[in-house]
Amino acid sequence: MALVSASRFRSALLHQLLQFSSASTFAAGGHAFDPEIRRLAKFQRFTDIEALLEPRKLNLPFDSSSREPYLASFIIAYASAGMLDHAVRTLDELPRLGSSRTILSLNALLSACNHSKTLSTRVPDLFSNLSRYHSLSPDKISYGILIKSLCLARDSSKALSVLKEMDNKRIEITAISYTTIMDSLYKEGKPEEADRLWKEMRAKGVAPDVAAYNVRAMYWAVNGGPDDVLKLIEEMKADGMEPDIFTYNYLMTCYCKHGRVDNAKRVYRELGQNGCEPNAATYKKLLYSLCKNNDFVGGLEVFEDCVKHRRVPDLGSVMALVKGLMKDSKIRAAKRVVTGLRKKFPEEFSGSWMKLENVVGLSNDEKVPEVES
Structure with missing residues (x-):
């Protein structure tokens, strides 16, 4: 759930940015999502990143209300690349x-x-x-980002x-803030506090969303039984919400x-009826769990669906x-699994993946018919 919470904060920030500017204007300055900058950051080519970004700062939108979101994208880019000094300097400038x-802009930096x-x-x-130095009053998004940081550090008491x-x-x-802390409390082994x-949260009139329920579902899936998770699903539905793929x-x-x-x-086969599509976690966890329970025929079904939908x-x-x-x-089925992977994902099929060929006794160029006799 940590990734889910992180994406929700990112979405909240993007929404805030777009409130200040048109989507097209912000997209033009979305340097934090520029593949070239991500690649340069990966190889710590910080001088090249600076040379790429600094001249662009001068290409300000004509509309003054669009300038801050545009420049905030530089702050995000620098911070995302680990260049905190440059991000702070841009905020100052x-x-x-x-x-x-x-x-x-401060929220962009913190996020x-x-x-x-x-x-x-x-x-x-x-x-x-920075809020004190620039006389900026933190808002609910600022505090949400702060809470997320403290929870990432497993410091729920400060949160x-x-x-x-x-x-x-x-x-x-x-x-979002309540959910983030509850998630941290559960992971710290403090279910009573969560x-x-x-x-x-309920007493204060803050309506939980599906993500909030999923934090509780995750806890009961690990520490309870299926009936506990099913009870929570019924509670969600009574609250007017439908479970999602994470649930x-x-x-x-x-x-x-x-x-x-x-x-x-049965739950897997009924996902479509319930308005959900399997995601990468569905395939990974269910395939692993079925194999652990020695249900290799069921595992093969999940594997074939996974490859059909072009997920590695x-x-x-x-x-x-x-x-x-x-x-x-x-x-023959085992060999089809390996040749199927090799055919669908030739670029991925290298390194440790090659061990699969040894397990089934295949050479690199051996073919296996698609249909088992």
């Missing part, structure tokens, strides 16, 4: 570059730091120092203190954990499937 400087592997621990200090601060300042506490926070992934994993693979396969399956799960099929004397 905004007035000189002919742009206003509002909390939007990008949270998405960086090395900068998320810097968010609390940046939040405090709870931030909620109290928001309450005192009468700043709206969103479902449940207390859930009740507090059903947790349910299927829980079924398999308790040896109820037929139930898991997890190597460990495929290895378990192939070995299981070989053990059950389904040698």
Whole structure:
């Protein structure tokens, strides 16, 4: 769920950026998502990134209201590349570059730091120092990003203190912030505190969304049984919400954990009826779980669906499937799995993937008929 929460904060920030500018204007300055900048950052070619970005700062939109979102994209790009000094400098430069400087730009910086592997621990200090230095009043998004940073550091106690601060300042506490802390509390082994926070959120009239329910579903999938997850699903529906693919992934994993693979396969086959499509996690977790339960025929069905939808399956799960099929004397099926992967994903089929050929006794150019006799 951490990835889900992170994407929700990113979406919230993007929405805030677009409120200041047209979508087309921001897209023109969306340097943080530029593949070339990501590639240069990967190889730590920071001088090249600076040479690429700095001249673009001068190409300001004619509309003054669009300038801050445009320049905020430079802040995001620099922070995402790990170039914090350049990001902070850009924030400082905004007035000189002919742009206003509002909390939007600070939020852009803080959010990008949270998405960086090395900068998320810097968010609390940046939040405090930069908002004070530039006389910016943090909003609900700022506080949400701060909470996310503290939870990434597994410091839910400080995150709870931030909620109290928001309450005192009468700043709206969103479902995202509550969900982020509950997720952290569950992962820290504090389910009682997480449940207390859930009740507090409901008591304050903050309506939970599907992601909030999924945090609880994830906990019960690991620490409870299928009936606990099903009860939560019924609670979601009574609250006017439909479970999403993440909810059903947790349910299927829980079924398999308790040896109820037929139930898991039934949920999988009914995903379309429930308005959901399998995602990468569905294929990976279900394939692994079915193989762990020695249901290699069911695993083969999931594998074939995965490849059909052009998703690269997890190597460990495929290895378990192939070995299981070989053990059950389904040698031809095992070989079809390997040749099918080699045909569908030739660029991916290298390195450790080549071990699959050894398991089934295939040479690099051997073909296997598609249909088993």
